[in-house]
Amino acid sequence: MIVAWLLAAIGLPLSIYCEFIESDTWLFYFRIYPHMILFPLLFLGAAFVSIYQALILVVNKQEIARTTAVILCLSTWLLCIELTSDNMMLFEFxxxxxxxxxxxxxxxxxxxxxxxxxxxxxxxxxxxxxxxxxxxxxxxxxxxxxxxxxxxxxxxxxxxxxxxxxxxxxxxKSTKQWSSFNRWLYASSFFIIVTGSLINISLIFLHSRQQLRNQSQYIYHLAVSSLLFIAWMPLRIYYNISTNNLLFGSDLVIGNMDIFAWIIYPIYLISIILKIHKIRQDWIAIVMVSIIGIFLPLIGIFKTKWIDVTFGLHSTPVTWIVGLFIGWFIFYVFNQRAKHQSHIS
Incomplete structure (x- = not known):
């Protein structure tokens, strides 16, 4: 998991920075592709830590191994589609x-x-x-x-x-020596994000109380990782509405591959809320998950300018750092809540 995080969160941003540092083009790429560069850099680390914390609470991990094998096949299929699709990104060249x-x-x-x-x-x-x-x-x-x-x-x-x-x-596709090393790091990043997201949703549904060391902690850790994966949505929506509009004149909110996210993430949200209610009836956590999970996509759709100045074309590294702190703050709050609820259970 550490290697996956290093490839997705550090590998691609660092490679783009090193290749284009002389012209400051790296900054331009970070701003127009925040869903693929800034998201893993700012939010994926906390999401993976939360998934790891949930995994160690599972008693029998054989079912996880079988499910992960299926997920890897699905992620590979989606990656093949992504790498041969149009609307390529500038840093791929x-x-x-x-x-x-x-x-x-x-x-x-x-x-x-x-x-x-x-x-x-x-x-x-x-x-x-x-x-x-x-x-x-x-x-x-x-x-x-x-x-x-x-x-x-x-x-x-x-x-x-x-x-x-x-x-x-x-x-x-028939031209030789056109791609940058960044294209393959991007492929790795895409694969890791998709795989992590699918593993996260599988963990929500696969395990009963008898298979877990502490069901309360387990669901709180998955609540954090789910919310952090949902943070991808406003950045992707910004890319669709703003970057793609400037490049191709498109104003579609949902891109070709996004339908998977729009199916998966509401399932994340509803399932987490129902499980928290069933296990703990923790209304504070339920309200927090509901507000964050619902408003993140809505901000992307209706308040695109907010994304533009925080993570988009008119953002600065200072606002990115604020986003990083927000992600880890959500992680901290739910981590503390998990510890508190486990003590009173």
Whole structure:
């Protein structure tokens, strides 16, 4: 579990920081992809500690081993889908990544409408082919963030077509030496987050009171890990609503793969609340779990600007540290409550 946390929470952020420190691009990546960089860095450690605390309370761990084997297969399947999907992330490319792709004339005509303040289209269009390189993608994105309010709809549409083409896996899959080492760290991080989340939900349902050393402590530890995994949702929603909107013109709250999270996390929440009520009838804990668990996704949907200034495009490392303290504060509160309830049981 320590190795998994180091790969997901430290490996990817540290690699991005080291590769792009000279241009401060690392800071830009942290801000536009908070669900994949900041979430594991700030919240995954406390979540994994809570899962570990729950695991050591299980008497017979054979069932966990069998369930984990199934979860690993499911996580591998989801990872394969993720790595071959479109809407790739900028840090997945190395600095010299370059390719060409032949596209229909209609797409060429749309891309020609991009104004020069975003990108020089004469440089990227060669007859029926589009010349794509990492530098142009990144620079045009940053310029679009700065100038998008001045653009006409047809100019925006051309930009979106260029970005969809540039960040499509189909564009790059037959190109050699385009990916950065960060892509494989990202794959590891995705796999670990998904696996941890699925293990967490399996622990909620698998074990009866007879299989546990202390059922009260067990459910409180899982309450913490569940809430910390739910903290991923507002960051992902921000990515969907803000980053994807700036890149592709999309305003979808729920992305293609997000349906799994929207199914799993409400189950987390309802199950934890019911189990706390059944075991302890601890109304303080029930209210805390309900408020945090319900409001986190709602903040992502209706108060995107809050995420923007705390973890998004207009955030600073100071606000990230505040988020780190909040995550560990939730861990501390429920940890103390678990100890208190175990003493009075």
């Amino acid at each position: 190395n600095q010299t990544a370059s390719t060409t792709r032949e596209v229909p004339v209609e797409i060429i005509e749309e891309i020609k409408k991009i104004p020069n303040i975003i990108i020089d289209t004469n440089k990227i269009i060669n007859k029926k082919k589009i010349i794509i390189n990492k530098t142009d993608i990144e620079e045009s994105f940053k310029k679009y963030i700065k100038h998008n309010s001045k653009l006409e709809e047809k100019e925006k549409k051309g930009y979106y077509e260029f970005m969809k083409l540039s960040l499509s896996y189909q564009t790059w």
